[in-house]
Amino acid sequence: MFESLSSAVIASVAEPSATYSIEPPQNRWVEVLVDCPGAQGFYTYKLPIDLQVQTGDILSVPFGTQQVGAIAIRFLDALPLDLDPKQIREVEAIVSAGFFPSSYWSLLSRVAHYYHTSLMQVVKVALPPGLLTRSQRRIRLQKQTIPDAFLTASAQQILDVLRASKTGDYSWQFVQRQVQNANRGLQELLKRQLVESYLEPPKTVRPKAKQAVTLVKTEFLPDLTDRQREILEMLKRQGGETWLNELLQMSHTSSAMLKKLESKGYVVIQLREVLRAEQGGTTQADISRNLTPEQADALAQIRQQSEFTQVLLHGVTGSGKTEVYLQAIAPILECGQSALVLVPEIGLTPQLTDRFRARFGDRVCVYHSALSEGERYDTWRQMLSGSPQVAIGTRSAIFAPLPHLGLIVLDEEHDSSFKQDQPAPCYHARTVAQWRAELENCPLILGSATPSLESWVAAKDEKREPHPSLYLSLPKRVYDRPMPAIEIVDMRQELRDRNGSIFSRSLQSALRQLKERGQQGLLFIHRRGHSTFVSCRSCGYVMECPHCDVSLSYHHTHADAKPLLRCHYCNHAQSQPSHCPACESPYFKQFGSGTQRVTEELTRQFPDLSVIRFDSDTTRAKGAHRSLLTNFAQGGADLLVGTQMLTKGIDLPQVTLVGIIAADGLLNLQDFRASERAFQTLVQVSGRAGRGDELGRVILQTYAPEHPVIEAVKRQAYEPFVAAELEQREALNYPPYGRLILLRLSGVNPVAVQKAAERVGEFLERSFKALRSESQPDCELLGPAPASILRVARRYRWQILLKVPSQVETGLIDWEALRSHCGSTVSLAIDIDPMNLM
């Protein structure tokens, strides 16, 4: 780099005509993001004529009386009218060029455009707080031999300071303290290319050290006491190595005892480094496995892709998708590129991150929103270093600034946590991943046992434009292990047979057997929503909206009010009947049972069974997921009782039984995706059973055994289910055929919110009419209707759902005008492709 610079200088001396400029330089401005507490939005600066700034460069700009770091976001050819050119200040210098990959900024702009939010909002999701303030700006001498004639005093002093240092390199702060008017001197030196300014290259994460105990002798001689032998055996069972504090806890021993074992030469105690990003247990190094023929075939096809291709890896539960990801990533790292792996929720997948760590060691970094600010920052700097690595993270990690991306993986791509509901931007990480893979021109793997309808349709569309898609399937479990047998229990029959317990007779006997056989089980309970549907315990009848084909939900506004049933799509309302309209049964009420109740009931009926509760209450503390799961994996309880969390990433060979307490809560959500989600959840949780040598068994309890979702789950038949579901979606123009846009309005004054919603609704009616007259396909308006929970945090909420045929460009709607109909007291959130309609 230095060589090319100096040869450029020589060339310009030898050939002076080359420096002529033909056209007068144009005025140009740049909008920057200023890294300074209290700074809001973008600021505009003038670009000096001789400064070649690129978007993503880190600049230094004057801000008030300070000089601060800034990121160049976009260029302006004309100044906005409200800015006075005389007030605009100039960019001082480029602190670091090419800090972010250039495609990165195209990605952020695309997100802002598609999701109708400001670029600033997107930048806030993408960049960690305090990115620039923590980076250190440094100045160093350029290695060239141009005589330093006619330098001003301050420039000369800076040179002297730098030359006095062995490395010719100091932090800018230090230089500023040594030299008066340092900034002016620096500008001069930068212009003459005598020094350069840069951001300190990221240091590797400062590791924390922790004591580890390693077994070094495996032959236990008679010089050991029984107790000592017992401890060593325990260490051996841990794979010969564990953290000191964990061993102390496990074996109820003292450090003095371990010291004694060390002096006898059986163990070594030493400090080990722990990545600050995650302090899990020690992981043993792991090597690639021999692939099954299906895995090998999928891997071979993935490796053939060198450009952007959307790959759907559809593998049944336990088919070994993770191994395919690992072996697809290995060669990417070998050739100096990096990979990005997105997972639904990092806390839920300690096993997955462990597997990546075991395979790739410290080339793995973990990025998610539960990290502290310091941890987030460290991880960012590690990524920006550009060394080949694997970043694993949740949805916001799709913005991880990894340079040289060679592959993106979305595991459990069907999971709705990849979509951000609020605040803006309401992005879907899968959509952003598609754009990112396209911009980086690398393959994108979407992996799932139950692909989303969107991904299924895309994968099956052979004529997909402008990029091809690839469908790969792993139809069998590894080692040809059978899928678990799924038994459907009709809970109406249980009631008829006078079993009023929440556990069917089948489940009760399975629970008893579990204990006898020394196996483990999972009990799944659907998370209880805020609003619930109303159903009949005797016949399973569910109240539905006569217009919308979704179940009505139960509303209880205040204590004395008469309960109402309401549709959240069209606002149809009716009072709740006291008896079932289908069978006259009086057992007609709202539905729901929580983990706590089930656990209590278990202890009452099965006092011998030990239970671990695994839900949002018990996993609140940092690291709680991991410790509860580890405890369960090591046999700490017979049963793990939990909600949605049980469906993800649990791979325990000793789990043979999965009980589903009541599938009905899933079937009757007020959402057109309810069936799809229910199918996915039930198949996923069933798939936790029988992953070892013993056959798995699933007992699924329901009041609606004839429901098509239950039938499909029973037969574990993805394709027929999807085919039927797609037919309905197409008929009603729901995604993946039509697009949806959800407008959420909220404010503290209920009347103002309702009025604003009506005005916006009328505005949209007019807009759609205008579109129709331009012979655009019909857009549909549902609502305005109050949100299912009308009042949240003292704000009243209404919503409007738009169905837009995919051919209609949403840019045809005047969003600014639409916003203006909300007035000043009502806020509007635009959710493009919403996943959560309640």
Ligand SMILES: Nc1ncnc2c1ncn2[C@@H]1O[C@H](COP(=O)(O)OP(=O)(O)OP(=O)(O)O)[C@@H](O)[C@H]1O
């Ligand atoms: N080729 C292989 N040989 C032996 N074991 C394998 C192989 N591939 C994967 N496994 C093991 O099989 C188990 C299931 O694999 P994995 O967890 O990757 O499945 P999956 O497809 O991700 O399932 P799910 O969607 O249910 O999470 C794991 O314990 C994994 O270590």
Ligand SMILES: [Zn+2]
């Ligand atoms: Zn009934």
Ligand SMILES: [Zn+2]
């Ligand atoms: Zn309705």
